Amino acid sequence: MVIKTVSKILAVLLAAGACIYGGYLLIRGTELVIPALFPPAPGPRLVISMEKFTLTQSDNGRAAWTINAGSADLYESKEAELKDVRVDFKNPDSREATMLGDLGTMDTGSGNASLRRNTQDVRIVTSDGYLLTTNSLFWKAGERQVWTSDPFKLLGSEIYLEGVGITADVDMRRIAVKNNVKAVLQK
Numbered sequence: 767m768v769i770k771t772v773s774k775i776l777a778v779l780l781a782a783g784a785c786i787y788g789g790y791l792l793i794r795g796t797e798l799v800i801p802a803l804f805p806p807a808p809g810p811r812l813v814i815s816m817e818k819f820t821l822t823q824s825d826n827g828r829a830a831w832t833i834n835a836g837s838a839d840l841y842e843s844k845e846a847e848l849k850d851v852r853v854d855f856k857n858p859d860s861r862e863a864t865m866l867g868d869l870g871t872m873d874t875g876s877g878n879a880s881l882r883r884n885t886q887d888v889r890i891v892t893s894d895g896y897l898l899t900t901n902s903l904f905w906k907a908g909e910r911q912v913w914t915s916d917p918f919k920l921l922g923s924e925i926y927l928e929g930v931g932i933t934a935d936v937d938m939r940r941i942a943v944k945n946n947v948k949a950v951l952q953k
Contacts, residue, residue: 810843813840813841813842815837815839815840816837816838818834818835818837819834819835819848821833823877828856828858830856831856833848833853833872833879835848835851837849844873844875845871846874847869848869848870848871848872848879849870851865851869852866853865853905855936861892861893861894863891863936864890864891864892865888865903865936866889866890866891867881867883867889868885868886868888869881878904879907881902881903882901887900887901888900888901888903888914892936892938894937895922895923896921896938898912898919898920898934898938900917900918900932901917902914902916905936910937911934911936912934912935913932913934914932915930915944916931917929917930918932920932922938924952925950926949926952927943928949929943929944929946929947929948930944930945930946932944
């Protein structure tokens, strides 16, 4: 009786071994793809999240602009999602401007960015006393130009200007307003 049981167990093991070896011969050299239990989410893939993000662009050895954010999510697409954003612009003639916003998106390749309001207006403050406020601003880094199609207010020592839609240099030296312009000149 014991020999019969051992023979049956041995026969089952030999059959299982033959099946496994046959299966191996059948699929060797074939790439197996095992489906993922948790496939990645659609859309851009997050590379890194960080606190205290800083990026500086220089022209001829001098810092042209520096962007700082309280936090940043960087994606494979070279896009960055930013929070608590500050962009400092330096001009060769010593004029400076600072752009501030709660939330932003930046193309880390070109430096182009957009800032938008969450709790506070997006604003630009210049070293010669101009203050621009609005709900969102787009910035083209190479041309040092900002624009919005939202309502805005611009206050300077000699002028108060408001309207809908503006394009300007970051230092507010050249400005084009699109609609509903109201201006007050001051002495």
